[in-house]
Amino acid sequence: xxxxxxxxxxxxxxxxxxxxxxxxxxxxxxxxxxxxxxxxxxxxxxxxxxxxxxxxxxxxxxxxxxxxxxxxxxxxxxxxxxxxxxxxxxxxxxxxxxxxxxxxxxxxxxxxxxxxxxxxxxxxxxxxxxxxxxxxxxxxxxxxxxxxxxxxxxxxxxxxxxxxxxxxxxxxxxxxxxxxxxxxxxxxxxxxxxxxxxxxxxxxxxxxxxxxxxxxxxxxxxxxxxxxxxxxxxxxxxxxx
Amino acid sequence: xxxxxxxxxxxxxxxxxxxxxxxxxxxxxxxxxxxxxxxxxxxxxxxxxxxxxxxxxxxxxxxxxxxxxxxxxxxxxxxxxxxxxxxxxxxxxxxxxxxxxxxxxx
Numbered sequence: 001x002x003x004x005x006x007x008x009x010x011x012x013x014x015x016x017x018x019x020x021x022x023x024x025x026x027x028x029x030x031x032x033x034x035x036x037x038x039x040x041x042x043x044x045x046x047x048x049x050x051x052x053x054x055x056x057x058x059x060x061x062x063x064x065x066x067x068x069x070x071x072x073x074x075x076x077x078x079x080x081x082x083x084x085x086x087x088x089x090x091x092x093x094x095x096x097x098x099x100x101x102x103x104x105x106x107x108x109x110x111x112x113x114x115x116x117x118x119x120x121x122x123x124x125x126x127x128x129x130x131x132x133x134x135x136x137x138x139x140x141x142x143x144x145x146x147x148x149x150x151x152x153x154x155x156x157x158x159x160x161x162x163x164x165x166x167x168x169x170x171x172x173x174x175x176x177x178x179x180x181x182x183x184x185x186x187x188x189x190x191x192x193x194x195x196x197x198x199x200x201x202x203x204x205x206x207x208x209x210x211x212x213x214x215x216x217x218x219x220x221x222x223x224x225x226x227x228x229x230x231x232x233x234x235x236x237x238x239x240x241x
Numbered sequence: 242x243x244x245x246x247x248x249x250x251x252x253x254x255x256x257x258x259x260x261x262x263x264x265x266x267x268x269x270x271x272x273x274x275x276x277x278x279x280x281x282x283x284x285x286x287x288x289x290x291x292x293x294x295x296x297x298x299x300x301x302x303x304x305x306x307x308x309x310x311x312x313x314x315x316x317x318x319x320x321x322x323x324x325x326x327x328x329x330x331x332x333x334x335x336x337x338x339x340x341x342x343x344x345x346x347x
Contacts, residue, residue, distance in 0.1 A: 028333045053245050060253040070252055080248055087255045093287060094259040099272065100283050102263035110266075117261035122291070129284045130329065175344060178312060181295035182319045182336035184288040189323035191285055200282035205293040212294055212301045220290050227286025232279035 010136040022127070022145035029123040030153035032179035033064065037154050040067050041161020047075030051162050058158035062121065062151060066090040092221055097125040104138035112140050119147025130187045195238065200231030292316075311347060315340035 013021070037058065044054035049071075061067055066087045073083045097120055105116055124147035132138045192198050204227025211219030263270055272280075294301050296316030305313045319336030326332050 024330060028330075028337070049245055053249060057249050057252075061249065061256055062253075063256045066252065066256060070248075074245070074248065080244070080251070083248055084251055084255060087252045088259070091256045091259040094256065095262055096280075096283050096287060098260055098263040099270075100280050105264045106266070113264040113266075114261070117264050118257060120260040125284070126288055175311065175340065177295055178315060178340045179333070179337055181292040181312070181316055182333045182340070183329075184292040185296075185316070185319045185336070186323050186329045186332035188285050188288050188292070189320060190327055190329070197282060197285050200286045201289045204286040204289040208290040208293050209297060209304065212298060213303070215302070220287070223290035224283065224287040227289065228279040228282045231282030231286065232275060235278070235281075 012137070013135070013139070015141060018139055018142045019145050022142045023149045025127045025131070026123060026146040026150050028179045028183045029126070030150050032176050032183075033123070033150070033154055034157040035174070035176050036064050036068070037157025038161035038164065040064065040071065041158040041163075042165050043068070043071045043075070043161075044158075045162055045165055047071045049074070054162050055155070055159060058155050061087075062118070062154065063087075063091060063094075064121075064154070089218060093122075093224065094120060096221075096224065097122075100129065101125070101138070104132075105140070108140060112144075116140060116144055116147070119144065119151055121147065121150060123150045126184060126187055130191070133191055196231040196234040199234040200227040203227050203230035296320075309343075309347070311340055311343035315343055 040058060041054055044057060044067075045051065049057070057067055057070075061070070069086050069090055070083055073086060098117070101116075101120075105113055108116075124143060127146045128138070128143035131142050188201060192201060204223045207226040208219055208223035210216075211222055216222065296312055297305055299305055307313070315336055318339050319332060322332045322335055326335075
């Protein structure tokens, strides 16, 4: 009897190992974001921001897509209302991440909740969620280190963009965004273990292609909700039969 | 726009609020039961919505029709590798290596 372990608790990884794993796991995504960070920095300067303001933007807004849209609105002389509405629309997907992680993060003290929210980017969400799927528990330390590691690269690349200004080489042609695709594929495919998940992936993929072909705005959230609905409906059908 | 600082701080407040919304203790956002259940599929759905256009589309506008396109070929290869290899970083590494090779010999 003694040899049988009836303890169903998940195996926890020691802190030091967690830190190293978090940095490694977020690395491909951090590399992929370097051209975007540089672009954000140099466009912010072109739009008339001071170097301090440009750096501050990456430091406290810390949202690539929202920053790029924001910089182009500022540079076009758009109103502050359009700036804030656009920021809110682009940031809405973070509401989704917040909702997905709420059960684990809500029970933590403020000194964890606030920093975790601050670094809750697409990239941090992707690796933290994958960690939970793989190890059966959510690790605040892992998520925070991945988020900060990503943030450091984001801010350093913004700084490079600020310093280099308009003279940055055309990094677009390197195709670094493939690293994002490769990482997300490697995270999503092993997670397809049931029919509802498969349906959510297929429907989301087809929806984003459809929306983009028809130039429908905010296609990311439309596709995400279509995929979630497909997963939910498939799950309900499975329960009935 | 002359008020850059207020603009930046406003943007930061918006992005932080979206991220913190469901973590707050001072209020609790309740979601309807179906949405609560559908959240299980949020991660695969939203991540897929990000990688699919990179692999299958040109500039997010048209479907890739060139069957030698490095994004398409390396993307499909990564997809196949991910089916058989369970180690995420190894799949990413092999996928990126394939992509770079295809880029070089394009």
